[in-house]
Amino acid sequence: MSKHTGGCHCGKIKLETDLDPMLVSMCNCGRCRTLFGAVALVAMYADEEVSVVGETKAYEFIGGSGMQVINHCCADCGCRISSVAEAFPGMVMFVVGVFDNATSFEPKGEIFTNYKLPWLKDDGCIQESFEESAVSERIMLLLEALEDR
Numbered sequence: 001m002s003k004h005t006g007g008c009h010c011g012k013i014k015l016e017t018d019l020d021p022m023l024v025s026m027c028n029c030g031r032c033r034t035l036f037g038a039v040a041l042v043a044m045y046a047d048e049e050v051s052v053v054g055e056t057k058a059y060e061f062i063g064g065s066g067m068q069v070i071n072h073c074c075a076d077c078g079c080r081i082s083s084v085a086e087a088f089p090g091m092v093m094f095v096v097g098v099f100d101n102a103t104s105f106e107p108k109g110e111i112f113t114n115y116k117l118p119w120l121k122d123d124g125c126i127q128e129s130f131e132e133s134a135v136s137e138r139i140m141l142l143l144e145a146l147e148d149r
């Protein structure tokens with residue numbers, strides 16, 4: 001029995017992992033607002049830490065860091081599964097909503113707060129907020145999170 005399991009809406013993509021994410025983070029940027037509906041909540045894992053089965057369709061664009069991002073969606077239902085960002089080599093960001101126990105994933109950091117929906121509040125779980133893409137700060141957060149994982 002894996003610690004975390006999940007998948008897309010139609011069930012053709014399945015994922016599982018025995019590890020907690022290194023970092024759960026929220027993105028408030030306009031691109032994510034279009035792609036996710038409101039805000040992006042992603043669980044960051046190293047490449048090999050989550051096993052994914054099923055066929056995904058890739059969509060490439062330039063992210064807020066100015067570097068390439070590739071989104072992977074279910075080829076059938078279109079559900080967003082994960083993103084791979086050039087800014088974070090070796091890492092995969094899984095959409096929190098595809099995990100069966102998504103309510104147990106709390107964001108610790110957020111970026112692009114200058115674009116944040118004005119009514120959106122958290123319960124204090126977010127410890128680090130950044131106005132822009134904050135790639136180097138997030139890498140520091142990842143390294144800190146690795147120590148107490």
Ligand SMILES: [Zn+2]
Nearest residue numbers: 008010074077
């Ligand atoms: Zn699907």
Ligand SMILES: [Zn+2]
Nearest residue numbers: 027028029032
């Ligand atoms: Zn974003």
